[in-house]
Amino acid sequence: MMHLQHTSHVMAADDDAMVNQEQRSSNSHSSLKSCLAHVILAIPFLAWLVIGSLWHVHTWYVSPAMEHANWSRRLIHEITYYKRHCYEHDVTTRDLTDLTAGPNATSDQMVDQIMTHGALLFPDLLKRETALILRDFIRTKNANLRPGEAIDLGGAEDNRTSFGIGANDHPILPVALREVASNAPLRNTLEQLLGVDPALIEITAITSRYGAEYQGWHSDVKSLGNAVMYGRSFLHSYSLFIPLQDTTEAMGATDLCPGTHYCVNFLDEVCDEYGISASDGPNGMWNTGHGLLLNQQVWHRGGAHTDPDGPDRVAFILTFTSRPNPNPEIMNRRQLAFGTLVHMRWDMWGHTLMDFLDAELSMTRVRVVLRCLGLWKARDRNWGLDYVTAALMRMSNEGMEYEQYNLYNYLRDSPILSWCLAQYPEEGNAWIIIFQDALRRLFLAALVINFMVLLIEQFAIRKATKRALRNVKSILILYGTLLLATLIFLWVISKRPWANQMHRGDIFGPAFPEKQRSDLDKLTWTGMTTYPEAPDILIGTRYDTEYLGAYSRWLDFHPGNVIFRDWVDSMADIYVSYQDLPDAFRSRIINSVVNDAPNSRRFLLQNIRGDWMLLSPLEAAEYAESAILTSRSPLLR
Numbered sequence: 001m002m003h004l005q006h007t008s009h010v011m012a013a014d015d016d017a018m019v020n021q022e023q024r025s026s027n028s029h030s031s032l033k034s035c036l037a038h039v040i041l042a043i044p045f046l047a048w049l050v051i052g053s054l055w056h057v058h059t060w061y062v063s064p065a066m067e068h069a070n071w072s073r074r075l076i077h078e079i080t081y082y083k084r085h086c087y088e089h090d091v092t093t094r095d096l097t098d099l100t101a102g103p104n105a106t107s108d109q110m111v112d113q114i115m116t117h118g119a120l121l122f123p124d125l126l127k128r129e130t131a132l133i134l135r136d137f138i139r140t141k142n143a144n145l146r147p148g149e150a151i152d153l154g155g156a157e158d159n160r161t162s163f164g165i166g167a168n169d170h171p172i173l174p175v176a177l178r179e180v181a182s183n184a185p186l187r188n189t190l191e192q193l194l195g196v197d198p199a200l201i202e203i204t205a206i207t208s209r210y211g212a213e214y215q216g217w218h219s220d221v222k223s224l225g226n227a228v229m230y231g232r233s234f235l236h237s238y239s240l241f242i243p244l245q246d247t248t249e250a251m252g253a254t255d256l257c258p259g260t261h262y263c264v265n266f267l268d269e270v271c272d273e274y275g276i277s278a279s280d281g282p283n284g285m286w287n288t289g290h291g292l293l294l295n296q297q298v299w300h301r302g303g304a305h306t307d308p309d310g311p312d313r314v315a316f317i318l319t320f321t322s323r324p325n326p327n328p329e330i331m332n333r334r335q336l337a338f339g340t341l342v343h344m345r346w347d348m349w350g351h352t353l354m355d356f357l358d359a360e361l362s363m364t365r366v367r368v369v370l371r372c373l374g375l376w377k378a379r380d381r382n383w384g385l386d387y388v389t390a391a392l393m394r395m396s397n398e399g400m401e402y403e404q405y406n407l408y409n410y411l412r413d414s415p416i417l418s419w420c421l422a423q424y425p426e427e428g429n430a431w432i433i434i435f436q437d438a439l440r441r442l443f444l445a446a447l448v449i450n451f452m453v454l455l456i457e458q459f460a461i462r463k464a465t466k467r468a469l470r471n472v473k474s475i476l477i478l479y480g481t482l483l484l485a486t487l488i489f490l491w492v493i494s495k496r497p498w499a500n501q502m503h504r505g506d507i508f509g510p511a512f513p514e515k516q517r518s519d520l521d522k523l524t525w526t527g528m529t530t531y532p533e534a535p536d537i538l539i540g541t542r543y544d545t546e547y548l549g550a551y552s553r554w555l556d557f558h559p560g561n562v563i564f565r566d567w568v569d570s571m572a573d574i575y576v577s578y579q580d581l582p583d584a585f586r587s588r589i590i591n592s593v594v595n596d597a598p599n600s601r602r603f604l605l606q607n608i609r610g611d612w613m614l615l616s617p618l619e620a621a622e623y624a625e626s627a628i629l630t631s632r633s634p635l636l637r
Contacts, residue, residue: 044453045479048446049486055439056490061502062392063432068505069335069396070429071225071233078511079610080231080542081554082532083223085265090534090559091274092117092259096281099258099292107188111550114189114238115557118261118298121278122186125242126289126316130176135244135314137170138205151204151343159212159305164345165203167355167363174359180240180318181356186291190353193238193550194322197352199384201237201336202319202344208252209312212305217257217271220296223264225338225397227551228297232511232542234337236551237296237321241278244314247286252305252313253279254292261297262558271299296337319344323352323382324389325547332547333509335393336385339400347372349387393508395431404430512542529611532604534559538612539605539623560601568624572631587621590628594620 071078093099100121101110114120126134142161151162167173181187190198220239223229227236247253256278257271279286286292294300296319305313325332350371355362362381363371370376374386394402407430454475493499501507532538540555548554555561594603594617603620604612615623 041453041475042478044446044450046482048450049482051439051442051446053486053490055443058435058439061499064505065502065508066392066396066432069393069508071397074510075230078230078233081229083229083264084262086260086263086267088270088274090259091257094274094276096276101185107192110189111192115550117258118295119256119258120293122291122293124289125183125186125291126176126179128288130172130179131244131289133172134176134316137172138314142207159209162204162206164343165205166345167359177356177359181353190320194320195549197323197354197382198320199323200351201321201385202317203348204317204343206317207312207314208302208305210305210308212252214304215302217268217299217301219299221337221339226297227337228264231551231554233334235321235334237319239294239296239317239319240291242291242316243286243288244316245311246288247279247313248284249277249279249303250307251310252303253277253286254300255303256298256300260299261295267299324385333511335508336390338397346387349390350384352382352384354381407431528614530614532612535601536560537564537601537603541606568627568631572628590621590624594624
């Protein structure tokens with residue numbers, strides 16, 4: 001009997017254990033279902049929050065920044081030079097020696113060379129072995145380009161190939177980049193022209209094969225929007241062309257027209273007659289690894305490859321400009337110039353010359369993506385011009401590859417993108433309008449999907465009232481948590497300096513803000529205005545800012561100012577030696593500078609609106625005397 005009783009107790013215990021296990025299993029299954037249901041609910045709600053956040057960021061930050069970045073209506077107020085038309089006498093040299101960096105030349109001398117001629121040849125930037133290995137890589141890559149990798153050369157693609165390069169596409173590339181960045185004369189020249197650690201905006205290769213024809217003469221940035229006339233509005237930039245084999249003129253060496261970086265007119269005929277070749281050196285060769293640094297405003301062209309026995313002409317190209325200035329007080333609002341300069345792979349944006357010193361570490365796959373999107377950089381590095389900022393500049397003004405017809409083609413070829421657009425806008429910036437419309441439509445679509453998911457979920461549990469109430473409570477907690485996190489994220493963004501700068505237009509705004517212009521307009525500027533000419537002496541008032549680098553001396557290399565400066569240097573010692581003599585002797589010297597100038601050169605002062613005022617003879621004499629005195633007193637300069 002006792003045995004039977006014991007057995008029944010054991011069986012009862014086993015039954016209880018099985019019931020508990022089933023309950024635990026049921027509870028676990030229910031928890032899993034509940035968790036899965038919450039995930040299903042969270043995904044569309046999170047998508048709605050993300051789209052809404054993007055819409056807010058676009059409306060509050062991106063759209064105002066792009067509107068401020070549009071320079072088409074404000075450039076009339078931002079002129080720093082004038083619309084100078086050039087002729088054959090404006091070509092500064094036909095001797096390549098004048099464009100070559102001498103072995104003992106100082107950085108100041110090299111900067112003066114490139115400011116005068118717009119180009120400078122640096123010997124031995126790449127070792128011959130490095131150049132030849134890099135050349136083999138480029139030629140192999142040419143034969144294996146994937147769709148979309150080749151760069152459009154504007155109709156000059158026959159027997160020419162160009163593509164964007166990544167810093168670690170081949171082991172030789174970090175080596176080549178380090179050799180370029182380690183060249184002290186080049187680095188010092190670039191930093192005097194563009195500021196410390198200039199930004200990279202192009203890394204490409206171009207190959208010309210036998211049969212390639214002459215390219216048309218051109219400048220890489222167009223006078224409609226570049227630093228010739230608008231030195232405070234647009235970045236000036238410099239391309240470095242490095243041949244990877246000895247290159248003769250018959251192999252298609254680059255032709256250039258020195259001095260034309262000051263010009264706005266078409267110069268095809270002038271350059272046909274007076275242009276020179278980069279191979280016009282003593283041995284008739286552009287030597288392997290010798291880099292030609294070219295102001296992108298200079299007129300140039302790719303030469304024709306007419307040598308049937310000559311090898312392919314392969315060139316490695318790097319382009320640099322100034323880094324964005326993070327200090328809003330300096331008001332450096334210059335943008336990329338308008339033109340064809342931005343041939344660069346998207347993941348190479350955001351980098352600087354310093355990164356070339358250890359590209360195998362600083363420009364790896366993950367790092368370049370974070371860097372180009374402006375998300376992260378190492379503490380010891382500087383921000384270059386990131387991909388997002390560059391794209392916004394180009395969208396705002398229909399830069400290369402961002403013309404509005406490009407957008408129309410993207411939309412036409414994509415059913416998904418077409419759905420986001422109600423109607424292609426006939427007025428205004430299509431990029432702003434279409435993004436705004438697309439985000440609005442996606443936001444509303446995500447909202448509808450959220451309601452549908454909620455209704456389906458509630459319908460599925462409509463018979464269990466208590467469970468439905470608990471479910472509503474958990475949904476509210478879930479949605480409230482996600483919404484609170486999103487609001488905190490948007491609040492954090494609103495406190496970032498860059499966000500406020502974008503909203504106010506401090507990043508892309510006018511070079512001379514409206515308030516500054518209106519305040520300065522109250523000053524009295526009297527005098528007859530006129531249109532400058534090359535022989536005139538120009539006294540500028542719009543280049544005096546620290547972020548322009550060597551470009552702040554732009555007017556020093558204007559033809560009339562060059563001659564005036566030579567007069568001042570020749571007269572200064574005599575003038576100082578006459579200090580103890582009557583004023584008439586010193587006045588005679590001043591009058592010889594002002595009145596005896598050939599071709600009746602005029603003295604023109606730039607007023608606050610950018611116009612040029614004609615100085616009276618007395619005012620011109622006072623300016624000439626001041627120039628003579630300061631030339632011998634460095635502290636007064």
